[in-house]
Amino acid sequence: MYGLFSVCGIELEYMIVSKDGLGVLPVSDQLLKAAAGEITQCFEHGAVGWSNELVLHVIELKTNGPAKEISGLDTQFAENIAKINAILSGSGGMLMPTAMHPFMNPDTDMHLWNHGDKEIYETYNRIFNCKGHGWSNLQSTHINLPFATDEEFGRLHAAIRVLLPLIPALAASSPFREGEHTGWLDTRIITYRNNQKKIPFITGQVIPEPCFSWEAYEKGILEPMYRDIAPYDPECILQEEWLNSRGAIARFDRRAIEIRLMDIQECPKADMAAVSLITETLKKLISGGWSTYSSQKEADQAFLVDLMNKCAKDARNVDIENPAYLSLLNIEGKVTAAELLLELAERMPENAPYKAEAVKLCSIDSLAERIMSQTGNRPSVGRLREVYGELAECLAENRFFQP
Template sequence: MPTIEPVTPQPHLHAFAGFGIELEYMIVDRETLAVAPMADRLLALQAGEIVNEVVKDKLAWSNELVLHVVELKTNGPADSLRGLDGAFAEDVREINAQLSPMGAMLLPTAMHPFFDPAAETRLWPHGQNEIYAAYDRIFACQGHGWSNLQSMHINLPFFDDEEFRRLHAAIRLVLPLIPALSSASPLVEGEWSGWMDSRLEFYRDNQRRIPEIAGLVVPEPVASIRDYSERILQPIYRAIGPYDPEGILADDWLNSRGAIARFERQTIEIRIIDIQECPTADLAVAEAVLALVRRLYESDETLEAGQALSTEALSSQLFSAAREGSRAAFDYEAWRSLLTSKAVEDGRALWLELLADLDVSAPAAETLSTMLERRTLAEALRQRLGEQPARAAVVDCYRELAECLDQNRLFGS
């Protein structure tokens, strides 16, 4: 969802000269883990009144569509991802300390395991909420695809038209791989959904009333900023027009593909990464994704070949990974051959092959090795809870995940 009060804009940067990270967390009851709609109370503790955002040194905290979610984000672009997990972990602990007297805490992962959106959704009701009200009027936001999908967003800057074209092309090739590393939403209303990344399934479907908005989630290839506007943005604005005569939603963030241009920031935002159990895991995933994007960005031959690839086929690979997690078999050879020349049996093997040559920090490499050894967090949860998870067991397991978040450690470590 768009942030109503964005962090102060920064000067335009060249590609990979800065990084914006956004992490969304649920606020829940410390005992029952039921959602606790108190993001407004949390933000008011900082500002002395209800606000949409507060700046806390390196990071900012802001509201989201629903009252039980708070977003932590870099206060403008960070120079490097390395060590940034510590800043997020510090703010998580501060928030937990402030929520504790209210009987609440933060919960990680990309979907609440037994949240009932029809009964429990409470939208942000405060100032400047006209965007959220418009979304609710058109799409009815009492559903998992609106009120129960926590993700990490990564913003990458571009300086000019050429950097935009290359960055968009590179990100398009990386998106199908991401759920094989980051899937963390296997439970919906207390039951296994059949997807390791259920959040991505809901993300794809929550605006089906106007299919132009999300497209196939993997974006179409574009040749320039003007081409992007003509092929992606203008069809979206035409399609929403009859439902939004005041033009409240006619902005670039209305686009719900898996990566979107944010022209007021001059960035491309990657939006499909499930929140993990702790900032160390989130930032390790971010390092892996961005290192691969950068490798592809720097190869003229790869980008040219990638622009010719079928968006439908790339989308099929993306949703195969969303269903199967690290066990997804990537069989679109024209795409996979741009990533590696070696035969790989599944998503985990492909990520292991890629990471052997990618430029990630030593701490991130160690974290990623542990994550790939256990497979995705969704698969680890499935192994822990078994085929028929009892509610009490789910509560215990997700309480452990809350501890992982507060202590900034991996699940099962």
């Protein structure tokens, strides 16, 4: 059992595309077979594990068990990305970053994982029809943070709720869908929000409800969710904690909260910079150095949801004027999301991992804005191929995208 911030688990999702044209390449099963010698759902390579996802064109890389520190994880992920790219090269493929493929057509490009334990995927497909962007075109970075007691769960959940709305401002990387700018810089979150609208309580308002104990969470979130899906899932295949699709979900089975709201960035170095900023800010919130636990629990749900939506649309170009909210982060007066993120990065302890990279990340535009600075609002597919090809190079070389 791990206490607060004693370990961390990171998951990175990447799309597999063709080098020639960046078309979706559904070969994750063949990738895993080439690595493991047989078709499998997971493969361990040192400190990093590879695993399949719902669809055959996505692969997940994750820390191979809880990591005691995140320093150096970007290098370990980068080494595995290089190994994967070397394998994929034989079939003309490579990994591509960002949270959404800019021009894929899910109606024709989506292929479900069809090996081994596929009952869960088939059940999702039967209930929700997975031919859509919400199932086949949403790549994210997940952060798993532990808690050892009910008290630690409450404090961690309260702090995460405060910080969640700012994550789209920090990490937006999905401005395009089917070749068009959607008007949102974080299209992934908007797509994700409507992904399971047949049973809306599964996602809720994305910002989780104010539940600060295991019992309150069970009664307020898990039990209603299981009840709502039961008519569609009589065999109880999906009635597990991971069915919860909020932006952060409690995993009592492994005593952790999984933050799922973050668009994946252009390279592991950028992802780990964002992870470190989020983690260090949560540490400060929980320490009580900026605000009390009781005041964090009172954070207004409607305001948090509204701020998340504004940040998903305009990323760092959002004015934040709510004194009650800003006081939780020890900020006075009106600020933009960009100013707030940079302040949080500069407040990180000098010995915090990836501090310099976090300050850099918060000193430039969001990745979505950097992409659009090169594409404009109405790019051709050819121009999207050029820019996203450059992003794939950034991933392969583990470097920031700086137009």
